[in-house]
Amino acid sequence: MTSWSQQNIENYTKEMYDEVQKLTSADLLVKNLNDKSWSAVFLTLNASINNYSKDNLYLNSLANQITDKTETKLEGTSRLIIWDRIVTKDIIFEGKGLVIDNDLFTVSGRANQILQNLTKKNFGYVTINSTEEELKALKKNWLSYLSNKNVEEFKPFDYKNSKIPEISSxxxxxxxxxxxxxxxxxxAITKKCLKNVYKLDEMPKEKSSSANYCNPDTYTYTYLAMLFGDEKMNESKNANWWLNFWNENHKNMVWNSEKGIYIIKQK
Known part of the structure; x- marks a missing residue:
């Protein structure tokens, strides 16, 4: 997805970054259990990558956190994209940002994300729907890999010919x-953007105005049109239309690899 940098993270400063770099691996393990904001999660991940990517004891300890389903409602999630958490309305989709496939709201998801970043290996994702048995299996795979055993990696579905793979699941x-x-x-996000960036109190009437992108929906309608092969924006397809369309058809949506769009399979 477009337009993301560390500057987009709320409550994230150089002083915080410098302090976290001083933490021991044991400190970071405890921190991962207790992080309560996206900035804190990112700092733990960053310090792990910078300082402990080859620390096998640290990696094994992270693997043992994979079965910890403790959940925290993270704060400061601007431009963090975890699709399941947008569905549950724990995160507001702002039209752009950083897509993370692991559920960072759980200890297990954060541990898995760190392990994936440190090892460049993927044995599967921790999602909001991951079962206890699935987490046990994932933990076993990590511990086996860290013991130098051959473990088959997870292969995500290939959304062939997708214009933006990150939005295609x-x-x-x-x-x-x-x-x-x-x-x-x-x-509120829309109004703040209009005021701060464009000095406007309301959305412009001109469709061509760049201020329209203050509203995340402008991006979202474009993405949905792209995913379903609409060559032109159809204004009759409003939020309610799309919700009804999803409710009626989501079980029959199939990815067409040739066209790079979703089609509705005939019932």
Whole structure:
């Protein structure tokens, strides 16, 4: 997805970065258990990459956190994209940002993300729906790999010919449609952008104005049109239309690899 940098992370400073770099591996393990914001999670990940990527004891300890399903409602999630958490409305989709496939709201998801970043290996993702048995199997795979055993890697589905693979899963489609629905926080984000960037009090009437991109829905409608092969924006396809469309058809949506879009399989 477009337009993301560390500067987009809320409550993230150089002083915080410098302090976390001083933490021991034991400190970081405890920190991962207790992180309560996206900035804190990112700092733990960053310090792990910078200082402990070859520390086998640290990696094994992280693997043992994989079965910890403790959940925290992370704060400061601007431009963090976890599709499941957009569906549950724990995160507001802002139209752009950093897509993370692991559920960073859980200890297990954070541990898995760190391990993936440190080892460049993928044995599967921790999602909001991961079962206890699935987490046990994932933990076993990590511990086996860290013991120098051969472990088959997870192969994500290939959305062939997709213009933007990160938005092409059905989870992403669902999240995009949910994000179109009325939300007071989304409205506040839009108003803040209009005021701070364009000195406007309301959305411009001109469709060509770049200020329209203050509203995340402008991006979302474009993404959905792209995913379903609409060559032109159809204004009759509003938030309610897309919600009904999803409810009626999501079980029959199939990725067409040749066209790089979703089609509806005949019932």
């Amino acid at each position: 059905l989870n992403a489609v669902n999240a995009l449609i949910i994000s179109l629905q009325d939300n007071s926080t989304k409205e």
